Amino acid sequence: CLERMADLMEENSAELMSLLAHEAGKTLPDAVAEIREAVDFCRYYAAEGRTHFGAAQVLPGPTGESNTLSLQGRGVFLCISPWNFPLAIYLGQITAALMAGNTVIAKPSGQTNLIAMRTAGLLLKAGVPKDVFTLLPSSGRLIGECLVPDERIAGICFTGSTEVAQQINRTLAARKGAIVPLIAETGGQNAMIADSSALPEQIVDDVITSAFRSAGQRCSALRVLFVQDGIAEKVIKMLDGACQELV
Numbered sequence: 001c002l003e004r005m006a007d008l009m010e011e012n013s014a015e016l017m018s019l020l021a022h023e024a025g026k027t028l029p030d031a032v033a034e035i036r037e038a039v040d041f042c043r044y045y046a047a048e049g050r051t052h053f054g055a056a057q058v059l060p061g062p063t064g065e066s067n068t069l070s071l072q073g074r075g076v077f078l079c080i081s082p083w084n085f086p087l088a089i090y091l092g093q094i095t096a097a098l099m100a101g102n103t104v105i106a107k108p109s110g111q112t113n114l115i116a117m118r119t120a121g122l123l124l125k126a127g128v129p130k131d132v133f134t135l136l137p138s139s140g141r142l143i144g145e146c147l148v149p150d151e152r153i154a155g156i157c158f159t160g161s162t163e164v165a166q167q168i169n170r171t172l173a174a175r176k177g178a179i180v181p182l183i184a185e186t187g188g189q190n191a192m193i194a195d196s197s198a199l200p201e202q203i204v205d206d207v208i209t210s211a212f213r214s215a216g217q218r219c220s221a222l223r224v225l226f227v228q229d230g231i232a233e234k235v236i237k238m239l240d241g242a243c244q245e246l247v
Contacts, residue, residue, distance in 0.1 A: 017035065024111075048099060089185075110138075117137075
């Protein structure tokens with residue numbers, strides 16, 4: 001199903017690019033990059049599933065006993081994805097959880113429901129059973145109040161703010177029953193350190209790409225640049241010129 005999903009996204013790339021541009025405000029190069037990332041997720045998790053969820057792995061038996069390791073799903077995973085990567089992160093969370101044998105409730109950002117709905121349709125067309133995947137457009141508050149505390153939720157994937165991740169963590173900690181995993185990707189301050197051995201043109205190119213692609217709206221976006229004194233003046237002048245060329 002996941003490999004078929006990758007093929008379907010490539011076949012429908014023009015439509016997905018249009019949705020990413022219209023609903024998420026993506027430039028066309030950023031839309032292409034996001035579709036490529038989503039396709040990579042599908043193929044990667046398909047390969048990981050064959051490696052880790054096929055036959056049981058035989059482990060050493062120091063005293064002659066038979067030891068094997070097999071993996072299986074946990075149950076219902078709640079996948080909460082953001083607006084800045086409404087296809088790649090949304091689909092990455094879903095495909096990882098499905099590959100591992102879980103059912104999925106997917107809550108996309110309220111700002112990008114059209115992309116989520118079209119992608120959900122492709123998932124079903126790829127062969128994902130309707131009874132193991134549910135798209136649930138909803139407010140974050142409703143999800144936080146109703147689903148996160150529900151003991152039937154066996155795990156949560158979340159990408160968003162650190163504040164909301166902490167709220168989810170506290171809610172899960174207060175639940176009765178088994179401890180469940182929270183896989184959270186949140187914000188941060190990303191820095192680059194460049195010394196005199198670096199090519200100034202390459203520094204500037206990488207800074208522009210990291211700081212301004214996706215309009216800077218990615219968790220890995222560069223926020224602070226540290227440059228060695230010997231090349232600082234030249235790099236700053238080149239960087240200023242590169243920034244002036246941005247549209």
